[in-house]
Amino acid sequence: MIYATRRETFSASHRLHQDNLTEEENSNLYGKCNNKFGHGHNYILEVVVAGEIDPATGYLIDLKKLKSIIRENVIDKLDHHHLNFDVEFMQGIIPTTENLAVEIWKQLVDKIPHGKLYSVKIFETENNYIEYKG
Amino acid sequence: MIYATRRETFSASHRLHQDNLTEEENSNLYGKCNNKFGHGHNYILEVVVAGEIDPATGYLIDLKKLKSIIRENVIDKLDHHHLNFDVEFMQGIIPTTENLAVEIWKQLVDKIPHGKLYSVKIFETENNYIEYKG
Amino acid sequence: MIYATRRETFSASHRLHQDNLTEEENSNLYGKCNNKFGHGHNYILEVVVAGEIDPATGYLIDLKKLKSIIRENVIDKLDHHHLNFDVEFMQGIIPTTENLAVEIWKQLVDKIPHGKLYSVKIFETENNYIEYKG
Amino acid sequence: MIYATRRETFSASHRLHQDNLTEEENSNLYGKCNNKFGHGHNYILEVVVAGEIDPATGYLIDLKKLKSIIRENVIDKLDHHHLNFDVEFMQGIIPTTENLAVEIWKQLVDKIPHGKLYSVKIFETENNYIEYKG
Amino acid sequence: MIYATRRETFSASHRLHQDNLTEEENSNLYGKCNNKFGHGHNYILEVVVAGEIDPATGYLIDLKKLKSIIRENVIDKLDHHHLNFDVEFMQGIIPTTENLAVEIWKQLVDKIPHGKLYSVKIFETENNYIEYKG
Amino acid sequence: MIYATRRETFSASHRLHQDNLTEEENSNLYGKCNNKFGHGHNYILEVVVAGEIDPATGYLIDLKKLKSIIRENVIDKLDHHHLNFDVEFMQGIIPTTENLAVEIWKQLVDKIPHGKLYSVKIFETENNYIEYKG
Numbered sequence: 001m002i003y004a005t006r007r008e009t010f011s012a013s014h015r016l017h018q019d020n021l022t023e024e025e026n027s028n029l030y031g032k033c034n035n036k037f038g039h040g041h042n043y044i045l046e047v048v049v050a051g052e053i054d055p056a057t058g059y060l061i062d063l064k065k066l067k068s069i070i071r072e073n074v075i076d077k078l079d080h081h082h083l084n085f086d087v088e089f090m091q092g093i094i095p096t097t098e099n100l101a102v103e104i105w106k107q108l109v110d111k112i113p114h115g116k117l118y119s120v121k122i123f124e125t126e127n128n129y130i131e132y133k134g
Numbered sequence: 135m136i137y138a139t140r141r142e143t144f145s146a147s148h149r150l151h152q153d154n155l156t157e158e159e160n161s162n163l164y165g166k167c168n169n170k171f172g173h174g175h176n177y178i179l180e181v182v183v184a185g186e187i188d189p190a191t192g193y194l195i196d197l198k199k200l201k202s203i204i205r206e207n208v209i210d211k212l213d214h215h216h217l218n219f220d221v222e223f224m225q226g227i228i229p230t231t232e233n234l235a236v237e238i239w240k241q242l243v244d245k246i247p248h249g250k251l252y253s254v255k256i257f258e259t260e261n262n263y264i265e266y267k268g
Numbered sequence: 269m270i271y272a273t274r275r276e277t278f279s280a281s282h283r284l285h286q287d288n289l290t291e292e293e294n295s296n297l298y299g300k301c302n303n304k305f306g307h308g309h310n311y312i313l314e315v316v317v318a319g320e321i322d323p324a325t326g327y328l329i330d331l332k333k334l335k336s337i338i339r340e341n342v343i344d345k346l347d348h349h350h351l352n353f354d355v356e357f358m359q360g361i362i363p364t365t366e367n368l369a370v371e372i373w374k375q376l377v378d379k380i381p382h383g384k385l386y387s388v389k390i391f392e393t394e395n396n397y398i399e400y401k402g
Numbered sequence: 403m404i405y406a407t408r409r410e411t412f413s414a415s416h417r418l419h420q421d422n423l424t425e426e427e428n429s430n431l432y433g434k435c436n437n438k439f440g441h442g443h444n445y446i447l448e449v450v451v452a453g454e455i456d457p458a459t460g461y462l463i464d465l466k467k468l469k470s471i472i473r474e475n476v477i478d479k480l481d482h483h484h485l486n487f488d489v490e491f492m493q494g495i496i497p498t499t500e501n502l503a504v505e506i507w508k509q510l511v512d513k514i515p516h517g518k519l520y521s522v523k524i525f526e527t528e529n530n531y532i533e534y535k536g
Numbered sequence: 537m538i539y540a541t542r543r544e545t546f547s548a549s550h551r552l553h554q555d556n557l558t559e560e561e562n563s564n565l566y567g568k569c570n571n572k573f574g575h576g577h578n579y580i581l582e583v584v585v586a587g588e589i590d591p592a593t594g595y596l597i598d599l600k601k602l603k604s605i606i607r608e609n610v611i612d613k614l615d616h617h618h619l620n621f622d623v624e625f626m627q628g629i630i631p632t633t634e635n636l637a638v639e640i641w642k643q644l645v646d647k648i649p650h651g652k653l654y655s656v657k658i659f660e661t662e663n664n665y666i667e668y669k670g
Numbered sequence: 671m672i673y674a675t676r677r678e679t680f681s682a683s684h685r686l687h688q689d690n691l692t693e694e695e696n697s698n699l700y701g702k703c704n705n706k707f708g709h710g711h712n713y714i715l716e717v718v719v720a721g722e723i724d725p726a727t728g729y730l731i732d733l734k735k736l737k738s739i740i741r742e743n744v745i746d747k748l749d750h751h752h753l754n755f756d757v758e759f760m761q762g763i764i765p766t767t768e769n770l771a772v773e774i775w776k777q778l779v780d781k782i783p784h785g786k787l788y789s790v791k792i793f794e795t796e797n798n799y800i801e802y803k804g
Contacts, residue, residue, distance in 0.1 A: 001534075005533070013171070013172050035214050035215060035220070039214055040148075040174005042175050042259055058418070058498035058501045082147075098270055098272070098321045113149070126275065129275075137800065140797060140798060183804075192768060193766055193768060230595055232540070233594045235538065255777070264538060281707070302750060308681060346468055347702070349707065349709060353707040354706065366460060396406075400404050413575050413661065434616040441615075441616040441617060461550060664733045668671075
């Protein structure tokens with residue numbers, strides 16, 4: 001079993017807030033991540049594909065192709081956008097890094113041409129990151 | 135001459151947009167940084183103080199004190215905020231990294247207890263950064 | 269299954285040495301890590317919690333809470349201390365990174381409020397690191 | 403179960419090219435990695451050994467010894483060499499990072515004195531890496 | 537005075553060798569960098585422009601434009617190429633990092649639309665880098 | 671003018687403490703850096719040499735030689751040692767990073783074979799660093 005990882009970055013903003021909670025409940029739950037005008041991050045995304053090496057090419061998957069797939073399906077929709085307001089696949093979803101990892105998984109899982117999607121990892125800051133394995 | 139640097143980070147959002155320009159002019163000028171709902175970054179701030187070593191302590195400046203000064207005057211006002219809407223010292227200023235560096239300089243220049251403020255450096259992304267030397 | 273990681277750092281000193289061995293045996297076993305006056309590191313600690321996303325919050329675990337738990341139970345006891353002499357939970361234990369990881373695991377395993385402790389990873393230097401999974 | 407990792411680096415050049423394919427097939431398959439004169443990378447290698455802590459030493463494996471084993475068997479043969487032309491264990495093998503990881507595994511798997519080889523990870527660039535687990 | 541930096545990367549191979557020296561002289565001078573088949577690096581390039589902030593935009597220079605200028609004039613010519621054989625602006629020049637920095641400076645110095653080129657910095661490895669200021 | 675930098679690392683311990691001060695004065699001055707048993711760091715050292723490129727070699731200075739000079743004169747004396755107790759050139763000197771930078775400068779300034787020593791930079795942690803320019 002071999003694992004190929006592609007790292008991409010995107011800059012986005014978000015606000016952790018639930019309309020069905022009171023101001024105080026939101027503040028208790030999300031602290032400064034609930035600040036009224038939102039904030040943002042340079043997210044780092046690592047996508048891992050697992051499988052066998054194709055002896056005809058020496059590749060598990062051409063990482064240039066994986067890069068294009070990630071950019072088209074994920075990065076172009078997230079980069080320089082606001083997770084609460086103008087990212088279609090995040091509509092109605094609390095934009096925590098956990099939920100973002102799950103939704104990015106859903107965008108990619110059917111589009112991997114060789115091997116299978118193994119993991120989606122997102123660094124929200126240099127100290128906090130989330131990994132989802134489906 | 136000796137130089138002491140303290141590194142801090144903050145997460146903020148912004149939008150590059152001027153009300154006195156048309157939509158098209160804003161878009162031409164700022165590209166995806168002009169996207170309607172804004173975006174954000176994990177900014178990295180490096181503050182450099184220059185001076186002489188105090189022989190009584192072996193310090194140019196106690197970096198624990200410099201950390202407190204930067205957090206009180208800069209980080210607490212920027213972290214998890216929106217540069218366009220809820221950062222007092224950025225009101226009325228186009229929130230480019232260049233302008234942000236100049237305004238951070240102004241917040242700090244009179245508050246350095248030993249040595250003099252030498253440089254304010256801000257990494258907006260891992261590929262783009264600005265340094266201001268007053 | 270989702271995994272949430274919190275990264276913390278601490279600076280500590282240690283000496284690899286066993287009183288029941290001769291000087292030569294200690295030197296053969298630990299090399300320069302046995303130097304008489306000890307040495308130190310900027311350790312990087314990564315704590316991984318595994319579990320399910322709570323749909324009420326979008327979190328596996330609030331990483332601000334995990335940060336407080338790690339700081340109170342681990343970092344405050346290690347940072348700027350000497351692993352051989354003034355860290356209670358390391359008393360009588362050879363302060364290798366392997367043993368340190370196991371003891372940090374013990375400090376944390378019962379204190380994780382959501383999900384379960386999955387891994388404790390310690391970087392001793394940029395080239396050497398240890399991971400313990402219980 | 404505990405995991406000990408040693409990180410090493412080497413600088414090498416390579417060209418992705420198969421003699422049994424036409425120029426156009428090679429170009430379609432490998433893109434700029436097929437450029438005629440080759441190119442190179444600062445590869446980062448991480449070797450992970452898994453096992454139990456030896457209570458007599460506090461080590462899973464002495465990382466100074468693991469370092470020597472990796473340097474003698476792998477780094478000295480790769481560093482400042484050309485993967486296509488003057489690395490014996492890569493002769494006749496397409497020098498993709500996937501194949502390189504497998505061949506490095508073969509060089510090391512029988513030479514680990516304590517614990518077992520668990521993983522060989524290679525970063526080809528800061529955005530692309532491969533992990534092989536045997 | 538404000539300084540704006542753009543960071544780019546490229547992967548290239550080279551060999552330090554002078555035809556007018558004997559094998560032994562080349563080997564004494566360049567060591568393993570003289571190995572017959574060459575080797576390569578992931579070079580990191582940082583280009584610094586110095587000037588004043590344009591009050592009409594808040595920019596010293598649009599870093600998206602600086603990125604395009606660097607890619608067109610430098611990166612596209614170096615990335616996945618061999619500095620000795622297929623980079624036009626390095627023909628006849630010993631491909632040390634020092635000389636590479638000077639030649640990259642020459643490619644860029646007349647093409648900066650706002651401000652002036654201040655520095656070209658190249659990291660050959662994580663431990664060795666060169667800066668040229670014209 | 672061209673600048674060549676070599677990066678090295680060393681692990682050492684220290685304690686900030688002056689015998690001529692009371693316990694309380696030491697504690698006020700140095701905080702947790704005064705803790706009784708000391709602590710340690712993975713210091714990162716960057717040594718910068720400035721000068722002209724030698725047209726006969728393409729080098730400002732052979733960085734392999736600079737590496738040997740730094741290791742022999744600085745790293746071998748500091749690595750895995752205690753700055754207060756077993757580093758000869760630090761005897762009688764408060765082991766702040768500022769003083770350490772000055773003393774490393776003194777060790778190196780007369781030993782640079784080409785160009786001149788320009789700067790000694792030490793990262794004590796990822797957030798604090800000192801630069802000395804003589």
